[in-house]
Amino acid sequence: MAFNPKQKILVVDDMSTMRKIIKNMLSKMGCKDLHEADDGAPAWKMIQEAHEAGIPYEFIVSDWNMPQLTGLDLLKNIRSDERFKTLPFLMVTAEAEQANVVIAVKAGVSNFIVKPFSIVTMKEKIDKIFP
């Protein structure tokens, strides 16, 4: 399934700068239905509520390090719920530690992007999720 810019996308990061950067990169790729959450906890609530309202998120881009609910825990919540088993999830992290990659892959991450990154890298990572 190729990436469709019309998809409803949720960007999760506790730093407003990074949310803006990611949202603006996605905007430049043609995405318009962009939403944001400042932590994994409100994101998890938004994902469930949107699904129950019949307008589910179709792609999640989330930071790893967040104070309340980390990106990894958000991913685990998502994958443990039958409704979201295949929801595409791109993890963003400042640390390129191999151990983190392995943990995220085991938890069911769709792809992984390490900060700093350019819009070109972001597009490449998304294209691999939606070949």
Place this chain on the structure above:
Amino acid sequence: MSDKNFVSFSKPFIDALKDTFEMMVQTTLKAHSPKIKEGSVAKGDITAMIGMNGTVEKEGKEKEFKGLLAISWPEELYVKLASRMLFEEYTEYCDDISDSGAEICNIIMGNAKNGLSPLGYKIEMASPSTIRGKQHEIRYPPKTTVIEIIISCDLGDFTLELCYQEHA
């Protein structure tokens, strides 16, 4: 810390700074020669900083250390770099760009942490913070030597500061 040790410790930070600005601010940086900083007054109007502590293994012995990474920008330069990072045009400092510097510090520290790992450093990162104002003071960890490096780019000059102290 000896000159040789400082070079090996600071290199991952400078490399990460260059990578971050190249990818996210679309500019290349030139790092000038490091020198010891006198006093605690910031060179710029806006300073983002992040503390670190951890352990380092040298010659079979493990030592604890603490340190700080700080980047200080003139306000005009900060607004320009935030505009480039965020793909939006800002003409003055505002809430929208208030954590841009802190995010830069966060990214640099995360990458430097990986670069320092093969040299025996295990680093715990603190949360980044920002101070704004003319002639503001930076609170360094006590008894640390502060090294400052002027960084040049097409937007102007700013300052990278690193301090580091090992203790038994």
